[in-house]
Amino acid sequence: MKVQMLSYKRLDSPIHRLTGSTKLIFFALWSVVSMITYDTRSLLVMFLFSLIMFALSKVKYQDYSFVLYLILFFFLLNHIAIFLFSPHEGNKIYGTTHELFHIVGWYSVTLEQLFYQFNIMLKYLTVVPIALLFILTTDPSEFAASLNRIGVSYKISYAVALAMRYIPDIQRDYQNISFSAQARGLDTSRKEKLFKRLKNVVAILLPLTLSSVERIEVVSAAMELRGFGRHKRRTWYNAKPFTARDYAALAVIVIVVAVSIALAVSNGSRFYNPFV
Amino acid sequence: MSERKPVIQFEDFSFQYRAQAEPTLRGINLTVYEGEKVLIVGPSGSGKSTLGHCMNGLVPAFYSGESSGSAFVLGQPLKGLGLFELSEMVGTVLQDPDGQFVGLTVAEDIAFKLENEAVEQGEIHRRVAAAALAVGMDKHLGDAPQNLSGGQKQRTSLGGVLVSDASILLFDEPLANLDPHTGKLAIELIDRVHREMDKTVIIIEHRLEDVLHRNVDRIIVMQEGRVIADQPASELLRSELLGQTGIREPLYITALKYAGCELREEMKLERIDELQADQCSAKLQAWQDTQPEEVHSQECSPLLEIEDLSFGYEPDALILQHVSLRINKGEMVSIVGKNGAGKSTLSKLICGFYRPSSGKLKYKGADMRSDTIKERAERIGFVMQNPNHMISKTQIFDEVALGLQVRGVTGEELQRRVHQVLKICGLYPFRNWPISALSFGQKKRVTIASILVLEPEVMILDEPTAGQDFKHYNEMMEFLRTLNREGMTVVMITHDMHLMLEYADRTIVLADGKKLADDTPARILTDASIVEAADLKETSVFELAKRAGLPEPREFVSRFISYDRRVRGR
Structure with missing residues (x-):
């Protein structure tokens, strides 16, 4: 009927070859980590990593362009809203105030606020490619399996x-x-x-x-x-076997989780603070 | 013959649904032998589907009720067998090609049974490939159901049954949702599977002539829950039973009867393509000569004109291309063509649901471009195929009144107009009934009433007789004919060849988004090139005339049709 938006396309890439289970686990843990952490260093590393994976997947720009614009639009809206409602959130978090210039009333631009919103942007940027990849490279037929x-x-x-x-x-x-x-x-x-x-x-x-x-x-x-529900277990036509590639991907996500926990513990907070 | 092994046996078997006051099956005695191909016919409500459900276990596992007497499948008593055990023995292809397609792709749908049996994946892949090849779907393994035709979906369902080892195949109205050509292919495929794979085949269907396209061993006729005949096709065709039970006899048989020919066994009556009609030639010719030539009354006052109409969701993929046609006042016209030919798109353009990409739609000479859907609906009524898609109230009166109410009609005027329409449609006695208590055919009438109440001058009906047996078909079509005689212009979108032969003044054929022909039904259904291009089926009367060696077979068809119409109209 209408143009197919954001749907699976059969392609051959290292990402496509991963099983749906791996991608599901990876996506879930990756999102949790990037939601929780505000550590700029790890977010930067994760962002770079997600870009590399995205490039590896050979997904075409027109398959997700519309959704990407939509996300960017809400992303912008979100940033404006954060600034309007809470222009000094960064100062509260990082405990210092480096004012750049004053706008009006209680609105002023501070380095801390900019850095805080930069971190939020990074969080978006690390999750979005992985979320898009999960949707674009997982065969719906394999998803149930x-x-x-x-x-x-x-x-x-x-x-x-x-x-x-x-x-x-x-x-x-x-x-x-x-x-x-x-x-x-x-x-x-x-x-x-x-x-x-x-x-x-x-x-x-x-x-x-x-x-x-x-x-x-x-x-x-x-x-x-046709016998659905007869047995305790069923097999799947489209189930993919686990390969070394899947174990490697799962190892990566375990390391990401472990490192972010370690960083949070060593910093004593979820935030990386360059101001003190 | 004496060593035939029975695979299905019913002995004095009766069944009553829990919600029904009376038994649906009464004292059934029936045996089906290994390797047989049996056809079960009967009008709706005769119990033929229930009998099928007893064979595959949907009764009583899915539809509960009480049974008595005994029944055996492959020698095991039916009572001890669950739905799952039975599914190992009896494979079922249901009527609805969409509903039973449960996989996201063809391959998954075929594999479904094996997946549920927890068969190892490699073996599933091998067996699915083999089954797909057997039903000719091997090139479509990765296709989604949205991209398949009705016939392809049905072949997939058959593949999904062949993939298991069930030795009995049960087809529940396999032709109901297919166009005539696809139906012919389906019957050929079932026949091939029967011969090549050593299966016992049971077909439940009321379209007798179409099933007889290939041989069947026996025909079982059901009426009011009983088996009233169990005999070879040729015997059944020679008897008067079909007429009495309300099953449509093949048209060529009707034609032979009209001409007063004696139906003898050696004529091979059950197979039109092997029919021995030589001895009937003289009688058929004599009958043709007594029939008056068909006269065409050329009353031409155009009501709806379509000029060079094109439409597509995207400019480079047009669903309709440069279609021009006109519908005259007071006509009864049919629009035919295979699925996807653009029939429903055309009606949606006329009603204003879609906007044309180019071209014009005129009503009584005036351009309809600026008319809204609501305005058009007051002149052009559209009745959809599935009445459940139209009914949005629970009471008959409210449903019919709805269109008037939103147009501000109230009180006595409303009541008067609704009652009048209910009387026309024969629904007045039911006016205070809930719609859920009505039969399918009655619901269809309610939807027609809800459109008629707006007093349109044209009605477009999408498959007005789909899912109805011969009796209800006749009732519905005679009702439409009556409306037509009283001045209503009727446009029917259909792929029922009988409907167009028997009721349409004119037939417009669409194929691949283009208008292919526009002529009388008799001429269209005797033109091999149109029949082929639009996936129609030549009428068997034409075949009869040719086999009897008549010099003017097309003329025979058109005289047969006009005679037949006069007989029916009585």
């Missing part, structure tokens, strides 16, 4: 795959239903008043729910007829 491997029950794992399978079908149903509602005069666009619009949306939801329930019945009958 990966969840199952890291210990999620196969019924729940398969539910995730089924959701991905039927989302386009439900979108198509929704479009048909909303077309027929519009023809009968139920407007759900901005031209209608809010209350009426909500009422009209509800009129679409009923048939959508009914047709989805109908679909669930067929899907579950079809699945049971």
